[in-house]
Amino acid sequence: MFALFRKKAVNFFSEAEKEHIHTAIQQAERHTSGEVRVYIESHCSYVDPIDRAAEIFYNLKMNATDLHNGVLVYVAMKDKQLAIFADEGIYKKAGDSFWTEEVKHMLTHFNKANYAAGIATVVTEIGEVLHAHFPYDPHTDKNELPDEIVFGK
Numbered sequence: 001m002f003a004l005f006r007k008k009a010v011n012f013f014s015e016a017e018k019e020h021i022h023t024a025i026q027q028a029e030r031h032t033s034g035e036v037r038v039y040i041e042s043h044c045s046y047v048d049p050i051d052r053a054a055e056i057f058y059n060l061k062m063n064a065t066d067l068h069n070g071v072l073v074y075v076a077m078k079d080k081q082l083a084i085f086a087d088e089g090i091y092k093k094a095g096d097s098f099w100t101e102e103v104k105h106m107l108t109h110f111n112k113a114n115y116a117a118g119i120a121t122v123v124t125e126i127g128e129v130l131h132a133h134f135p136y137d138p139h140t141d142k143n144e145l146p147d148e149i150v151f152g153k
Helices: 015-030 049-059 088-094 096-110 115-133
Strands: 035-041 070-076 081-086
Touching: 015 035, 015 115, 035 115, 049 070, 049 081, 070 115, 081 088, 081 096, 088 096, 088 115, 096 115
Parallel strands: 035 070
Antiparallel strands: 070 081
């Protein structure tokens, strides 16, 4: 017999903060066919967080949305790295400047240690641009991906 030891998951957010982010995801998706996911982990296993965000995006099958309008908000808390990775359908429609500004908005909050608020704000703003380009159609739209925050290592 042997014991399996696992590293205890780091809890970066209070339950209220988790709920704030989760609610922002649900509200962002309420008016769009687009999908938003948030992935939080301690350390980024790559030098460039965009590469890690891309890996997670594909591992979570976010590229399988019908209209290619999924967006991943990625944060490596201890490494202080972040990225937003958007599928081609929404990335092109929103344009490079939108995504750059969203990263700046998150950094503004993060520099004040307002991590949950920064994530929720960016999720809300992503929801607005998704709504503008991919409005919700009650006859055809469905929630294609889970709304819960994904916590990595």
